Amino acid sequence: MPSGWKCDLVFINKMKELINKYEGKELIRQVRGMCGVSEKEALNDISAAKELKSLETDINFQKLQNKAKILKPTLLMEIAKCKPEQKSEILEKIAKEELTSVNDVKNFRLGIENNVFQPKLFTVWNFNGCDTRYGIPDFPGRVPGQIIENILYYYTYENDLVVDPMAGSGTTYDVAMQMKRVCLCYDLQPIRPEIKQHDIREGFPEETKGCSLIFLDPPYYKKLANKERYNLPYIKNRDAWLAFMEKLVVNCSSTLSQKGIVALLISDFIDEEEQESLLTCEYYNMFRKSHFNIVNRIQVPLTTDQYSRHEVDRAKEGKTLLNISRDLYIFRKL
Numbered sequence: 383m384p385s386g387w388k389c390d391l392v393f394i395n396k397m398k399e400l401i402n403k404y405e406g407k408e409l410i411r412q413v414r415g416m417c418g419v420s421e422k423e424a425l426n427d428i429s430a431a432k433e434l435k436s437l438e439t440d441i442n443f444q445k446l447q448n449k450a451k452i453l454k455p456t457l458l459m460e461i462a463k464c465k466p467e468q469k470s471e472i473l474e475k476i477a478k479e480e481l482t483s484v485n486d487v488k489n490f491r492l493g494i495e496n497n498v499f500q501p502k503l504f505t506v507w508n509f510n511g512c513d514t515r516y517g518i519p520d521f522p523g524r525v526p527g528q529i530i531e532n533i534l535y536y537y538t539y540e541n542d543l544v545v546d547p548m549a550g551s552g553t554t555y556d557v558a559m560q561m562k563r564v565c566l567c568y569d570l571q572p573i574r575p576e577i578k579q580h581d582i583r584e585g586f587p588e589e590t591k592g593c594s595l596i597f598l599d600p601p602y603y604k605k606l607a608n609k610e611r612y613n614l615p616y617i618k619n620r621d622a623w624l625a626f627m628e629k630l631v632v633n634c635s636s637t638l639s640q641k642g643i644v645a646l647l648i649s650d651f652i653d654e655e656e657q658e659s660l661l662t663c664e665y666y667n668m669f670r671k672s673h674f675n676i677v678n679r680i681q682v683p684l685t686t687d688q689y690s691r692h693e694v695d696r697a698k699e700g701k702t703l704l705n706i707s708r709d710l711y712i713f714r715k716l
């Protein structure tokens with residue numbers, strides 16, 4: 383688009399008017415007159431505006447466009463080329479200014495189309511839903527595989543041994559295979575053949591000895607207690623839970639290789655009335671006590687979809703905030 387030109391809806395509408403009224407060389411002349419641009423730029427604007435006309439019937443797209451406040455036709459044209467399921471993610475990224483130019487969008491679109499992994503660059507990782515290649519849909523507590531992708535990218539190498547002792551739907555396993563890591567997964571109630579039955583309270587199985595990274599996504603104290611899988615008798619109270627975690631941290635240390643990594647995904651539990659609150663900083667202290675150094679703390683917020691409409695309404699009425707914060711602690715064994 384011409385530099386300095388405020389690309390707004392008025393502009394788009396004027397372009398549409400010109401397209402309806404003129405064609406060929408006269409159209410280019412009119413556009414150049416209106417914007418003061420070269421012939422090449424005018425042609426670019428004309429094709430963008432034509433592409434936009436085809437989006438007018440797409441109501442979902444219009445809604446997203448309003449949400450992201452994107453009015454630049456060339457950007458819209460680039461987004462128009464994306465698959466429907468990619469559009470919302472791209473628009474969210476533009477709204478957050480993670481993608482700012484037509485080229486950014488193009489690269490991102492091509493990256494997604496070829497399933498090319500794009501590592502996060504900063505310590506806040508937002509993901510729009512779960513990459514469908516990893517884990518099992520609707521598994522309660524399944525994490526987006528993109529979290530594991532980034533962990534493995536930053537803290538392991540190909541052929542490293544990665545261990546997930548509470549593997550749930552096997553997200554870690556799927557990502558590890560994709561990224562050519564060796565992976566051992568366990569769960570109290572395994573649901574896939576790649577996950578072996580093992581209760582981590584008994585320590586890590588011998589075969590995990592010397593592993594490079596352990597991913598911990600424990601059943602968050604109290605968070606999912608109402609779900610059948612998480613109604614665990616050994617989590618009787620806050621102290622019992624802390625004792626479980628403390629033992630787990632010690633066991634991580636003895637099974638990891640020297641300088642091995644633990645990636646702990648965890649969120650706060652706050653309950654003012656019951657005095658049962660548990661903040662993630664308590665886990666930090668636990669790891670420090672067991673001679674781990676902190677490497678990073680990354681914020682990986684949950685999506686707002688965690689909460690039902692009913693919960694949102696209740697929170698509004700009661701003027702309370704719903705928590706979507708979640709921390710990913712990266713510790714290195716000293």
Ligand SMILES: C[S@@+](CC[C@H](N)C(=O)[O-])C[C@H]1O[C@@H](n2cnc3c(N)ncnc32)[C@H](O)[C@@H]1O
Pocket residue numbers: 517518521522523524525526547548549550551552553554568569570571580581582583599600601602611614
């Ligand atoms: C939050 S889920 C993990 C979800 C997983 N990251 C995914 O993406 O599907 C926690 C898992 O820990 C398992 N678990 C709970 N207590 C355990 C124990 N003592 N030993 C092994 N697994 C346990 C639960 O069965 C559950 O599948």
